[in-house]
Amino acid sequence: MTTYHLIGIKGTGMSALAQILFDSGEKVQGSDVEKHFFTEEALLEKNIPILPFTTDNIKKNYTIIAGNxxxxxxxxxxxxxxxxxxxxxxxxxxxxxxxxxxSIAITGSHGKTSTTGLLAHVLNEAFPISHLIGDGTGKGHVDSEYFVFEACEYRRHFLSYEPDYAIMTNIDFDHPDYFTSVDDVFSAFQAMADRVRKGIIACGDDEYLQRITAKVPVVYYGFGSGNDFQAQNIQNTKNGTSFDVFVRNTFYDTFTIPMYGDHHILNALSVIALCHYEGMPAEDIKKLSSFSGVKRRFSEKTVGKQIIIDDYAHHPREIMATIESAKKKYPTKRIVAIFQPHTFTRTKTFLQEFADSLAGADEIYLCDIFGSAREETGKLTIADLQALIDDCKMLDINHTEVLEQYEDSVLLFMGAGDIQKFIEAYKPGVHDKIINK
Incomplete structure (x- = not known):
């Protein structure tokens, strides 16, 4: 039996891949930096060795997989x-x-991880499946009927795949360190569409996805009346969101998801369309209602009257969607946005868009930009973003107790860097106890 050695095993995709290989009966180990990542926990639970980098880890008969x-x-x-x-x-x-x-590849500029998790959950209720989710979660099964995986467009890496099906959630300009424009992004997705073997499920409300051409059937979903799968009669309830689905203008069934916001409805519609296309009965697809979410996507905990949310949102469109979700789920609470920009390149490219998207919150705090060591910082600082936002404050990691003043509020921590360190530093009530001594 060969040993699989994964270089950079703590990466979200690599961690998930290690778990799939392990579950499939393979011998797996990996190496990475000593810094703690949330992806480690699943690896440690399976006793998958995580080693420090050294050439001694590499043996001639090993299969080596290197993170990007x-x-x-x-x-x-x-x-x-x-x-x-x-x-x-x-x-x-x-x-x-x-x-x-x-195989089913889930791709798009936004919503990949949540949609992959949602589809894996529904299929897993009915079939033995394997899945790879971009939050570091992976599962393998030797008798898998489906392999559901997140396919990232960055550096056109998804062109290494030839999936049976692809779900395409949207096309937007992101990764400005690689893509030159939204048209460049579109060209990557068009190339991906050419590699799909059986069918594409695409959001018909997205103007760029409407322009995709393919050699396989394209099924469209969305809110617009021209879509093959359309959501109507949307209701926000205490348990989430319910909506009717019409298939080519004929009522199909009513579904409930335990999330709030239009983007979650669209994600669910893509899953419903794929499962319907594969002949699954509506009753099985309704397992959508028991989905518990994915890591770092609107992950919540309650402390007193405060709701603390950790979310990966790092693009203006994602920030708007996350704030919308918080408002719909907690309509009576104030929304306090705490945002850490991710990379200097993205911050510079979307400076005004970040300011506009954060404006939906009641209070706004910023954290210093999380930059890559390989990036040119130029003269950009977090002050450039702060200057565009009225009444915006900086959050000092040594003085997070300022957030205690927002008693009946949602604290929405957003970012793709290490925003979690601000959450960990925030210990509600501790500051009062120190003063009272």
């Missing part, structure tokens, strides 16, 4: 090539793995 964050001059990659090991980049290995199953 590591360049070819990394010491372990260099050693793997010197020894002539079987070597893959993450996306290339995933492309090979997907060929073994009836």
């Amino acid at each position: 964050a590591f360049s070819d001059d990394h010491e372990e990659i260099q050693e793997a090539k010197r020894l002539g090991c079987t070597f893959y980049r993450y996306h290339d290995f995933l492309g090979e793995l997907a060929k073994q199953y009836r």
Whole structure:
């Protein structure tokens, strides 16, 4: 039996892949930096070894899979090539793995992780499946009928895949360190559409996805009347959102999801369309209602009257959607947005859009920009964003107690960097106890 060694095993995709291989009966280990990542917990539960980087980790008979964050001059990659090991980049290995199953790739500029998690949940209730979710969650099954996986467009990595089906949630300009414009993003998705073998489920409310051409059937979903799958009669309830689904203008059934906001309805519609296309009965698809969510996507905890939410939102469109969800779920509470911009390139590109999207909150705090070590920072600082937002404050990690004043409120921590350290630093009530001593 070969041993799979994953370089950068704590990455969200790599961690999920390690779990799939382990569940499928393979011998798995990996290496990474010593810094703690939330993805470690699932690996430790399965006793998958996590080693510090060293060339001693690499043996000639190992299959090596390298995360995309590591360049070819990394010491372990260099050693793997010197020894002539079987070597893959993450996306290339995933492309090979997907060929073994009836594969469903979930892609789009936003909503990939939530939609992948939702589809995996519904299919898992009816079939043995394998899945890879971009929150670091992976599951393998030797008798899998489906393989559901998140397919990222960054650097066109998703062109390594030839899935049976693709769900395309939207096309938007992001990753400005790689893509030059929204048209460049569109060209990547068009190339991806050409690689799909059986069918595409696409959001028909998205103007760019309407322009996609394909050799396979394209089924559209959305709110607009021209969609094949359309949501109508939307109701916000204490348990989430219910809505009627019409298939080509004929009533199909009523569904409930335990989330709030239009983007969640669209994600659910894509899952309903795919499952309907595959012949699943509506009663099985209704398992949508028991979905418990994915990591770092509107993850909530309650402390007194405060609701503390951790969310991965790092693009203006995602920030608007997350604030909308919070308002719909907690209509009587104040929304306090705490935002950490992710990368200097993205912050500079979307400076005004970030300011506009945050304006939906009642109070706004900013954290310093989380930048990559490989980035040019230029002269941009967080003050440039703060200047565009009225009554906006900076949050000092050593003085997070200022958030205690917002008693009956939602504290919405958003960012793709290390925003969690601000959540961990915020200990409601502790400051009062220190003063009272």
